Amino acid sequence: MAIKNSLTVKEQTLILEKLQTRFESNMHRHPEFHWLEVQKKLESNPDKLWPLILMEATEGEPDVVGTDSITSQYVFFDCSKESPRGRRSICFDRQAQLERKKYPPRNNAEEMAAELGIEMLDESQ
Secondary structure: OOOOOOOOHHHHHHHHHHHHHHHHHOHHHOOOOOHHHHHHHHHHOHHHHHHHHHHHHOOOOEEEEEEOOOOOOEEEEEOOOOOOHHHOOEEOOHHHHHHOOOOOOOEEHHHHHHHHOOOOOOOOO
16 A cells, blocks of 8 residues: 555545544544534645545544644544454564464554554553
8 A cells, every 4th residue: 555645636525525424423432523623624734634545445434533632633543343354364563474374464553554654552542
């Protein structure tokens, strides 16, 4: 997966519509936020849409779950109920991927996160 440098107007419109539908359908995740504020911030920073587009492409369901206490940026998590189809058969890191000889995974989570331009959560988050 390669991250492109720019979005077409159609791509931007489609992802924003999908995110808005999910946002409005799941207000319990973010009752203190308003979609128009999220949309405005995303439209002013379209590069932030790429990880969300790529999460959608793997059948994920990114949605707003909070804000970063330091940067005040909106935080999106993949809120799908199970592992998205495009992110199955993976292990945590390259070493685990190489060590698994029988039924080797197609990819690893660390490299996928780097490709998506996102950070993985750990127990402390």
